[in-house]
Amino acid sequence: MPRPAAWRLSPDAYPHRDAIQTRFQDLDVLGHLNNVAFAALFESGRTRFNHAAQLWGHGARGRRAVVAQMEINYLAEGRYPDDVEIATGIGEVGNRSWQILAAMFQGGQCLATCDVTIVMDKDEAGGGLPDEFKAGLAKWRLTAA
Amino acid sequence: MPRPAAWRLSPDAYPHRDAIQTRFQDLDVLGHLNNVAFAALFESGRTRFNHAAQLWGHGARGRRAVVAQMEINYLAEGRYPDDVEIATGIGEVGNRSWQILAAMFQGGQCLATCDVTIVMDKDEAGGGLPDEFKAGLAKWRLTAA
Amino acid sequence: MPRPAAWRLSPDAYPHRDAIQTRFQDLDVLGHLNNVAFAALFESGRTRFNHAAQLWGHGARGRRAVVAQMEINYLAEGRYPDDVEIATGIGEVGNRSWQILAAMFQGGQCLATCDVTIVMDKDEAGGGLPDEFKAGLAKWRLTAA
Amino acid sequence: MPRPAAWRLSPDAYPHRDAIQTRFQDLDVLGHLNNVAFAALFESGRTRFNHAAQLWGHGARGRRAVVAQMEINYLAEGRYPDDVEIATGIGEVGNRSWQILAAMFQGGQCLATCDVTIVMDKDEAGGGLPDEFKAGLAKWRLTAA
Numbered sequence: 041m042p043r044p045a046a047w048r049l050s051p052d053a054y055p056h057r058d059a060i061q062t063r064f065q066d067l068d069v070l071g072h073l074n075n076v077a078f079a080a081l082f083e084s085g086r087t088r089f090n091h092a093a094q095l096w097g098h099g100a101r102g103r104r105a106v107v108a109q110m111e112i113n114y115l116a117e118g119r120y121p122d123d124v125e126i127a128t129g130i131g132e133v134g135n136r137s138w139q140i141l142a143a144m145f146q147g148g149q150c151l152a153t154c155d156v157t158i159v160m161d162k163d164e165a166g167g168g169l170p171d172e173f174k175a176g177l178a179k180w181r182l183t184a185a
Numbered sequence: 186m187p188r189p190a191a192w193r194l195s196p197d198a199y200p201h202r203d204a205i206q207t208r209f210q211d212l213d214v215l216g217h218l219n220n221v222a223f224a225a226l227f228e229s230g231r232t233r234f235n236h237a238a239q240l241w242g243h244g245a246r247g248r249r250a251v252v253a254q255m256e257i258n259y260l261a262e263g264r265y266p267d268d269v270e271i272a273t274g275i276g277e278v279g280n281r282s283w284q285i286l287a288a289m290f291q292g293g294q295c296l297a298t299c300d301v302t303i304v305m306d307k308d309e310a311g312g313g314l315p316d317e318f319k320a321g322l323a324k325w326r327l328t329a330a
Numbered sequence: 331m332p333r334p335a336a337w338r339l340s341p342d343a344y345p346h347r348d349a350i351q352t353r354f355q356d357l358d359v360l361g362h363l364n365n366v367a368f369a370a371l372f373e374s375g376r377t378r379f380n381h382a383a384q385l386w387g388h389g390a391r392g393r394r395a396v397v398a399q400m401e402i403n404y405l406a407e408g409r410y411p412d413d414v415e416i417a418t419g420i421g422e423v424g425n426r427s428w429q430i431l432a433a434m435f436q437g438g439q440c441l442a443t444c445d446v447t448i449v450m451d452k453d454e455a456g457g458g459l460p461d462e463f464k465a466g467l468a469k470w471r472l473t474a475a
Numbered sequence: 476m477p478r479p480a481a482w483r484l485s486p487d488a489y490p491h492r493d494a495i496q497t498r499f500q501d502l503d504v505l506g507h508l509n510n511v512a513f514a515a516l517f518e519s520g521r522t523r524f525n526h527a528a529q530l531w532g533h534g535a536r537g538r539r540a541v542v543a544q545m546e547i548n549y550l551a552e553g554r555y556p557d558d559v560e561i562a563t564g565i566g567e568v569g570n571r572s573w574q575i576l577a578a579m580f581q582g583g584q585c586l587a588t589c590d591v592t593i594v595m596d597k598d599e600a601g602g603g604l605p606d607e608f609k610a611g612l613a614k615w616r617l618t619a620a
Contacts, residue, residue, distance in 0.1 A: 076355060084499055108258070108259055110255075110256070110257045111254070210370050232411065266378055266381060373511050399549065401545070
């Protein structure tokens with residue numbers, strides 16, 4: 041089981057950051073943030089990042105994109121009611137897909153990383169990501185990616 | 186982004202299977218099962234598998250184990266209120282860790298696979314998985330794993 | 331705080347019943363089904379009841395209805411991974427609204443009751459519930475309601 | 476179906492207020508905050524209120540209290556990713572129970588009210604709420620309650 045690279049564990053590596061509130065619902069029977077709750081927290085961070093990055097104006101309006109893969113590495117336990125900080129940016133970009141890479145922090149500690157691969161439907165001509173959309177993604181690349 | 190091997194997409198590869206109900210809560214704004222809901226459904230399948238497999242009696246009582254990694258590959262969209270079938274078994278077993286491999290089916294189609302790595306705390310002598318516990322895991326190995 | 335009437339605590343009072351699975355996610359830090367999870371379980375029972383009752387064919391197609399009020403009375407603690415049984419029927423019917431009354435059981439014990447009031451938008455002529463829709467509701471009235 | 480009193484719809488009536496983040500998970504298929512998500516949001520507001528009010532130091536340490544009743548009145552639809560404001564205070568106080576009254580606001584509009592009744596276990600002598608605990612509750616009464 042390969043673990044996340046060291047550079048992934050610093051908030052400074054990511055161009056976008058958001059404070060996200062935890063909820064009582066996120067706790068499991070042991071009193072920690074549950075591992076499915078991590079997925080929900082990362083989803084919240086990701087949709088907020090998408091909103092902030094405004095990628096969908098860049099030649100991709102009306103195109104459909106779905107989550108194809110999600111990998112979470114759990115590094116430490118989280119607690120309620122403290123906020124977490126979710127740091128996000130763009131990783132590898134392919135012909136029809138791109139990675140959204142994120143990490144979650146609480147009290148200065150990295151709790152987890154999350155790598156999501158998004159795939160966009162082909163356009164009517166069978167094409168992949170529009171150039172303008174790729175240029176938008178490039179602005180949000182992780183510095184060390 | 187490597188995709189799941191073909192043999193992972195058949196329920197027959199897995200020694201344990203459970204019908205799991207979907208919930209209205211699992212739907213996203215597009216009317217499909219949300220990708221975080223997949224993680225919750227797989228968690229339900231996994232805890233039911235753990236219950237059925239009764240691994241914790243095998244020399245590991247009182248030991249603590251946590252989810253270290255989760256990877257979900259999304260292959261098709263799911264719907265409500267149809268049940269999903271979650272098929273589960275054991276993958277690789279290491280010195281202190283083991284994989285729980287699962288796949289989700291609906292209407293004969295594989296919607297997703299989920300690979301989770303669990304890590305057990307060392308015992309007082311610094312030891313990893315007890316032999317008896319490993320023997321218990323071996324009974325639930327995937328046939329092609 | 332008025333408590334539910336005794337007749338509400340018997341599954342026999344309700345015309346529709348469904349077995350609903352609990353999830354690991356439903357547990358709170360004390361190891362019981364969380365009170366928000368009760369609301370999600372009741373919602374699952376309610377949407378399954380709506381599906382079974384097929385009310386929306388009865389002259390109300392295209393009309394919009396929203397939950398206006400929900401009251402849950404918590405009577406006993408629930409556990410995982412046992413199923414709950416949710417029993418459901420129709421209570422009072424007004425000019426534009428109707429009640430869906432439900433109760434949740436586990437191991438023969440009533441865990442909670444849930445009363446929901448649904449309100450339908452007026453039609454173009456300012457009318458309330460269509461007569462045909464009311465007749466559909468009447469078929470699912472609770473016997474003692 | 477009695478609706479909430481007018482004074483309940485103003486944040487000024489409540490002694491405690493918190494900004495609570497919404498999540499993508501809170502959305503239903505119509506793109507609004509789901510009614511079960513309202514219950515989770517109110518629970519988050521309530522546990523944060525309990526934390527801020529520090530009631531449990533007031534002679535009640537070790538006593539157990541459970542949610543006995545929850546009533547939510549839904550007044551308007553909510554949206555993501557805007558925050559909601561949850562305003563909270565204490566309503567009626569009985570021998571063994573008390574009400575936590577709350578309202579949720581977004582963009583200056585009241586989306587819902589939530590009335591929860593909490594019941595405390597008797598102490599060893601069969602007693603109800605300790606006097607010191609009641610005094611603590613009194614500090615957080617709604618001004619118009």
